[in-house]
Amino acid sequence: MEFFIILTGLFNLAVLVLIILLYPNIWKIIKEIKKLEATDAKIKDKAFLRAQSKADKELSKVIRAYSAALNLETKKQIEVISGETARQIRDLAEFSKEQKETIVSQTRQSLVDDIQKTQKDIENYRKVQIEKLNNQINSVIAEVARKVLSKTIDLKTHQDLVIDALNKAKAEKLF
């Protein structure tokens, strides 16, 4: 047992000595590794920046190309729309002109019709009023005439006319 403990202690001691002896080299290696890692990071950054720059350039190219195409298409569309709009404005102007002429024509005809209708109404009203007046005059004349006639008939004739009326009523079975 003691031997084993001594052996383990010796082994630990040997390892310790070995570490002490190798430490400068290990330190050197670690430094080299760190240095390499730093260099690698720099290279990566550079590569990333380069790739980014390249991508930016490519993207710019694409955007420019797209923009140019878009501009061209927009210009074309504007030209088409402008042409169409101009045509529609011309058509609208033409239509408006025709409509204006039609409206003026219709209004003129309507006015003429209204005037003719009004003239006809006035004429009819005048006729009706004259007829009414005539009827009233006739009615008054007739009433006066009837009263005058009534006075001109003597009593005997009046009485005979009443008896005649009664006989007619009898014949018509009124009673």
Place this chain on the structure above:
Amino acid sequence: MQIVKNDTFKLFLNQFTTVEELAGLIDQINGILKFTYKNTHLPFSRRIRSKVTKDLLDLIIKIEKGNKLPQSAKELSDYFNSLCDFLGKIPKIELILAFEPSAEFLGKIKRWFWENFKKRVVFEIIIKPEIIGGAIIEYNGIYRDFSKAKDFEESIAGLQ
């Protein structure tokens, strides 16, 4: 008693010709109704002497003398009430005439009705000179125009 009443009722028909005269007669009869129960020891004609026209009084005296007027107050009252009912049912004829008819002429028309229809009637006379002559007659709600105004209108229409 009913027969006696009817017999005497007819005597009253000579008391009127027009609706106005009939209304006056009915008013007088209604007026003397209260005397049927007053002074019953006196003859009825004496009780109403100053209350009715001479013609009506003479008629009642005549009926009384013929012993055809009921004696008791109640019978007398019933008699006059029945008389009013009888008179109220006499047929009315409306006559529109162009002139004011005399009582004599109305009597003639009344006779004409009796002779032709055996009907007692009462006349409502309306004067309208504008009918010229003849008559417009209404009976039982039916009008007939037998006026000369109708002929006149037709003549005027013919001229137009």
